[in-house]
Amino acid sequence: MSEKITIYDIAKKLNITAATVSRALNNSPKIKESTKQLVLEAASSMNYKQNKLALALKSGRSNNIGVIVPRVDSNFFASVIRGIEEELYPHGYQVIICQTHENPKRENENLYTLIDAQVDGILMSVTAVTNENDDAFQNVLEKNVPLIFFDRSKQINGVSSVTINDFKGGYIVTKQLINQGCRNIAHFSGDQSLEIFKNRFLGYKQALLDSGIPFNEKYVIQSKSSVEAGKNAINILLELETPPDAIFSSSDFAALGAIQELRDRNINIPQEFCVAGFSNEPFTKFMELSITSVDQSPLEMGKMSARVFLEQVGKTDTIKIEKKVVLAPELHIRKSTSRINS
Amino acid sequence: MSEKITIYDIAKKLNITAATVSRALNNSPKIKESTKQLVLEAASSMNYKQNKLALALKSGRSNNIGVIVPRVDSNFFASVIRGIEEELYPHGYQVIICQTHENPKRENENLYTLIDAQVDGILMSVTAVTNENDDAFQNVLEKNVPLIFFDRSKQINGVSSVTINDFKGGYIVTKQLINQGCRNIAHFSGDQSLEIFKNRFLGYKQALLDSGIPFNEKYVIQSKSSVEAGKNAINILLELETPPDAIFSSSDFAALGAIQELRDRNINIPQEFCVAGFSNEPFTKFMELSITSVDQSPLEMGKMSARVFLEQVGKTDTIKIEKKVVLAPELHIRKSTSRINS
DNA sequence: ATTAACTATGTAATCGATTACACGAAAGTA
DNA sequence: TACTTTCGTGTAATCGATTACATAGTTAAT
Structure with missing residues (x-):
């Protein structure tokens, strides 16, 4: 079992503090070039890996996005997911999959679970349209987590969507x-x-x-x-x-x-x-x-949804962007x- | 924007410490029944949600598992993923999807990314069998993260697999x-x-x-x-x-x-x-x-892989369990x- | 020569929850 | 009465990384 290497381990080895290590790794301009080199070499030789959980806790961003679909084993939804994953991969986001099985209760659970897991955004196809999950949707919006509907949409203020005509x-x-x-x-x-x-x-x-x-x-x-x-x-x-x-x-x-x-x-x-x-x-x-x-065009729909998400993420507190993309059916x-x- | 409610907020309101709140929420036997009630009521009225990231950082377990497949938009893999998700859902695990597109480099990246993200396990179908990713697989094992192959397997000591004959x-x-x-x-x-x-x-x-x-x-x-x-x-x-x-x-x-x-x-x-x-x-x-x-039987294969994962998770440091499940083709x-x- | 400005790094708080250890109060025992 | 448990909570460290603020050492400016 390999020990988990932290910036403290690197700091100890080099007789400096973790703060300096952190700054060096983040290429802060305030750090001497020679120190940076030392830190980078030590990090690499000690096989250091940044703990994303700690980063996520500190920054409040998990680099995960949630995708909620009725089922994943349908050609349509699987293709959308593929599109989402491909578009988000270069940006370092991971995709968490949830299935509702067309059950509003599951949809509700999934929404809360994803928010609890601190996802940075939610892309979804709604299930039956009852009003019983309005609180869950509202909760997402209040948390300022970008919410984007694809294919199956729902009229909610401030929510973007990607659908076909x-x-x-x-x-x-x-x-x-x-x-x-x-x-x-x-x-x-x-x-x-x-x-x-x-x-x-x-x-x-x-x-x-x-x-x-x-x-x-x-x-x-x-x-x-x-x-x-x-x-x-x-x-x-x-x-x-x-x-x-x-x-x-x-x-x-x-x-x-x-x-x-x-x-x-x-x-x-x-x-x-x-x-x-x-x-x-x-x-x-x-x-x-x-x-x-x-x-x-599910693949395109997935990619487009991801792009809309990328546009919205980070732009919190500003004016709510409500983008409605409508793709042409063929x-x-x-x-x-x-x-x-x- | 709703404020994020933490156990400290609850503690302040009730004039107790966060430790007590934490214990009450976790139903610790050391906490007075009346205090528990107070905490639970306050938590519910303040709409408290546990921050899973903090929990994950503290416990070292993210409650996420990674699934790596060549593509998600194939009936077979989508069905396996469905099985995995359904089996793991009741246990509170979320499923993170990665695609390799049959590219060993991507497979390598995915393995490291998932480990960096502190997943509690990795379920995957290997891509082409070169030896260039051996380090990545070894890395997973060293971190004591359960690794389970489904369908497309590879001979590695200590790795379980679920395949068909x-x-x-x-x-x-x-x-x-x-x-x-x-x-x-x-x-x-x-x-x-x-x-x-x-x-x-x-x-x-x-x-x-x-x-x-x-x-x-x-x-x-x-x-x-x-x-x-x-x-x-x-x-x-x-x-x-x-x-x-x-x-x-x-x-x-x-x-x-x-x-x-x-x-x-x-x-x-x-x-x-x-x-x-x-x-x-x-x-x-x-x-x-x-x-x-x-x-x-991809659905069954997915469920079975998930079950093998559940058996292995938590049993760290003990004898490596290497389970080989072989399903019958039909x-x-x-x-x-x-x-x-x- | 004295002050101002900058550089590189250290100190310590923070993100939110858990938990080993400590401690005062109440209850039980001799 | 004096001593030991038990109970319920508080204190503070911890998980790992980031960062505002402080500080020592240099260099530049007056």
Whole structure:
């Protein structure tokens, strides 16, 4: 077991005080060049490593940032995290991961735990939007810890966010379905208390209206993001008097479920029925019948969130900066909605 | 900005000393019940939160553990991380994420950075196996910080690991190909300086030998884990005098690339050619032509690694525990290797 | 020659919590 | 009554690094 070397050990060896050692290591201009050399050599030969905890306690900055996501094992969130880590790495920040599992209680715990751990900032995607965690958010703001929402945001004064234009995403994907000749377009939505799902829905609705297609409430189904949920949802729709001829699903997984079910019923995609998803999960382009989907550029979103954090950190006590970055969604048109070419 | 409340603030308010407050908060038996009550009430009314940094500095334990992976945006690693986080959450540990991007230099930096940050343990999947990072690993061990390898391991005394039986994985998947009647079975391998790829290859070889099929060196190609690499690799194989009639790929992505290329050439899968992958990526079961693959139970692997860490933490200075957990691989037989049923 | 200014370093407080040791008061024992 | 425990708190050191302030020694300026 190697002893922990501190600046006191170096000081003792050189017959000087720890203060001088500290200053020398920090390259203070008040220290004689020769002393600096001595200290640096001793530090290196004794294999000295600065204790970041002591530094953190003294300075009040831990050089850790917290990232809160519903789950880490989703392609989208994992990519965002990758972006965050890559952008922050050169600046010496470490990334602490927390998962909420869509549970507001966990979100609350995570917020308090991160603050207790003295993180220098929190980047997160909110979970369901209840008001029960308002105190926790307020607590973060009072502590003057930069808080940045990515993807799933929430209206709070003084909080920056990095999102994509979900309205536009819903709009362009619906337009594409309309362009393919679909007129009875259904929508699988997520929990509309979350802005992202609300906005995709509104984009969908607007696209219909702009094209003179009446909006049909029965065509909107709230479903979870899973293959199974997609199957259930399409089965309900196919029972309708006038079944739809297309689906825009807010989840690629639900879109896949719908496709599987349609295929089981020998309904031809895209000729008889078009299906589009959202998120651009890797599998959507791998399928033989590749699936049209809206890309959210998660890597870029992560990097951008990190950059917004870097802008805000340190600028405490000044005017609250509230930056809203909105990235453009990108439609990837694939076979599942390409009647023209098929 | 809310003031930071410390035990000294509480002490002042109650006209006692910080020591008493600390003891009361820690429920020390030496403190009068009535005093405890007073302290607890004051703490709660003043909204006191313990400063974890101070605690960490004093105790030498940060309650953070570091996780080092090549990338976080891979289904496998993300799932492992999920498992680790879930298992450690109830124990109050936070998870710090580092990515190596398969770069030994980054691995080295990450190891030192985590030690500098005083993490209580490091769970990692090693990157390429050179010896250049031996000092970094030794440094971790000297600091008596539990080090646990998962999936990609390395032989170091005193280090525990949680892996799957890759040899068996390679063996059973190859056997499945043989059972389907394939006799010229090729193998896409990864970097064989990594034990996992070496062992899968050895399992493949052994399965051939056990079935009396001669091993053909030309059938083994080292390829990256990507669709493109899979396409390139199969193109080389198809140029051979006796092209193979099956592939066991150490990567699902490369397997997919092979399948796409075979389809372009109108080679029928699985009738004329069988393809199996490794990792059980989500898309393998989503494809219309679902792909046979070997599951590595990443979630379980993560949880198990965390449990091994929990066993070791705290037991410093005692006998080095070197635990080697080997999980069983699970073959998921799908359409890409199912001649009998198709 | 005397004062001012600067240089390099030491002293000691600080960040916030824990804890070994000390001590006065109360209770128990002989 | 006198002596020993026990109880509840206070005192002060500690974890390791930083830094405002103090100070001794030099050099520059008047």
